[in-house]
Amino acid sequence: MNEVGYGIIGCGTIAPIHAESIKDAENARLVAVSDVREENAKDLAARYGAEAYTDYTELLARDDIHAVSLCIPSGMRAEIGEACANAGKHILSEKPLEINTKRIDRLINAADANGVKLGCIFQFRFSQGAEKVHGALKEGRFGKLVLGDAYIKWYRSQAYYDSGAWRGTRELDGGGCLMNQGVHQIDLLISFFGKVKEVTAQTALVAHTGLEVEDLATAMLTFENGAMGVIEGSTAIYPGHAARVEVHGTAGSAIVEDGNLSYWQFQEDRPEDEAIRAAFAGEGDFGSGAADPISSLKHEGHLRQIRDFTQAIIEDRMPAVDGREGRHAVALIEAIYESADNGGKRVTL
Ligand SMILES: NC(=O)c1ccc[n+]([C@@H]2O[C@H](COP(=O)([O-])OP(=O)(O)OC[C@H]3O[C@@H](n4cnc5c(N)ncnc54)[C@H](O)[C@@H]3O)[C@@H](O)[C@H]2O)c1
Structure with missing residues (x-):
């Protein structure tokens, strides 16, 4: 693989920082975004030439999406992250990785079980x-x-x-x-x-x-x-x-x-x-x-981390801040x- 297709789930405050960073990162492309609030998804999609969905499972069904940025509220990431991992998508989660270690372990286990990478934004x-x-x-x-x-x-x-x-x-x-x-x-x-x-x-x-x-x-x-x-x-x-x-x-x-x-x-x-x-x-x-x-x-910090995460996928190596690091x-x-x-x-x- 020489280009990582990204999706973003959750199009609120922090999502544009991810979109801008994906745009600027080498070997990365924003393919689609999803938000339960249709106007949020459509606004962000229009600004970055991406597809918009209100149901994130439709985004996960796309073969041209390899990695997903999780920009949803912190305590929603275990379930949605598990769905991403089960769909074979690498997961780049906003901080904190989840709201407690029990729920973080669900994410780590889902990523391990599906052989996908799990990264935690700590720019x-x-x-x-x-x-x-x-x-x-x-x-x-x-x-x-x-x-x-x-x-x-x-x-x-x-x-x-x-x-x-x-x-x-x-x-x-x-x-x-x-x-x-x-x-x-x-x-x-x-x-x-x-x-x-x-x-x-x-x-x-x-x-x-x-x-x-x-x-x-x-x-x-x-x-x-x-x-x-x-x-x-x-x-x-x-x-x-x-x-x-x-x-x-x-x-x-x-x-x-x-x-x-x-x-x-x-x-x-x-x-x-x-x-x-x-x-x-x-x-x-x-x-x-x-x-x-x-x-x-x-967006400089996110850009550096998204560059690292993208290269980690391409080179099949660990990202600099993986799920276990994000857990501490x-x-x-x-x-x-x-x-x-x-x-x-x-x-x-
Ligand atoms: N790294 C940083 O510096 C930084 C800065 C701000 C926020 N954050 C993190 O980003 C995360 C999001 O924060 P925010 O301020 O952008 O929140 P926000 O409320 O502005 O945005 C969250 C978005 O998720 C959407 N959403 C909720 N449920 C959804 C679902 N099931 N599917 C799709 N979309 C859904 C909401 O409609 C909303 O648009 C938080 O975990 C926060 O800690 C990180």
């Missing part, structure tokens, strides 16, 4: 800031890892939560400021530090009405490698700040903000470090979700909720 993994940190980690430049923190101090208006019946529900959003918004940085933190061993946490709903989930959360972490850390997340903070992941070790520190390096310092400075600091100053190429989910989001952040958030629901008790993962 910040493809940011230059994250790539630089991964490179320095591989070389041991941070020394012993000591503290790893994720700060997601964001703002979402009441109108945002009111804009979709699924938003802020346990069944379809799966959680609030951590499961929906903070999951990106939580994933990044785990990709830097490895898995978390123990957590204690608290959550609250402080600024929005009608939500079944949290808009404020803090968690204290112990990683399997012995490092400690914290997660602070909110969608109640005006005006919303850049999402930050901090990596601190005995020999160096780095801070990634919205995918951009904002701090980069090592005990053993190298000549290229100054150039790295200079290159990363200023606005990043991914945009920010600080105040709004989409208006400032650029949700497993940690599940443990955070368990701790918070039980008065902050220590939960072992």
Whole structure:
């Protein structure tokens, strides 16, 4: 195969970012889109010269579709993903992969059983800031890892939560400021530090009405490698700040903000470090979700990940972020909720 035909299921807020990325990615072509709301499907299809369906099973019946982007509400992906896998389609799911690990395992098992690839969108993994940190980690430049923190101090208006019946529900959003918004940085933190061993946490709903989930959360972490850390997340903070992941070790520190390096310092400075600091100053190429989910989001991150997923299909290799990778952040958030629901008790993962 030298061209991957894509379908998109769910034509709401994030879907145009997928359509634009598929258009720009080499060896990828958008064939059809589907949404239960006909006008959503038709609008997106018209903009990208694709076919529109209201019933996604018709999209899955097409032989010229090899992979499907799942842009539906988070808690709908197990059933629809199973249908995709059973139809032999590779699955690229939006984050979080599903709303809990039990439902994620259904997706992983369905993909394995049908021999299709399962990828989870975590576009910040493809940011230059994250790539630089991964490179320095591989070389041991941070020394012993000591503290790893994720700060997601964001703002979402009441109108945002009111804009979709699924938003802020346990069944379809799966959680609030951590499961929906903070999951990106939580994933990044785990990709830097490895898995978390123990957590204690608290959550609250402080600024929005009608939500079944949290808009404020803090968690204290112990990683399997012995490092400690914290997660602070909110969608109640005006005006919303850049999402930050901090990596601190005995020999160096780095801070990634919205995918951009904002701090980069090592005990053993190298000549290229100054150039790295200079290159990363200023606005990043991914945009920010600080105040709004989409208006400032650029498609560069999705484009890089869709390029990788497309090549993974063509070369028959694993995508950079597969289903098992996508599962880690949700497993940690599940443990955070368990701790918070039980008065902050220590939960072992
Ligand atoms: N990676 C990112 O930065 C990012 C940003 C925003 C949203 N997301 C994720 O994308 C997913 C969708 O979020 P959104 O904000 O676009 O939601 P949305 O509500 O704007 O869009 C969801 C769409 O799915 C459609 N839909 C529902 N059931 C369907 C079905 N059975 N078949 C076909 N279509 C169906 C709805 O009609 C709607 O148009 C969520 O999981 C969210 O977490 C990711």
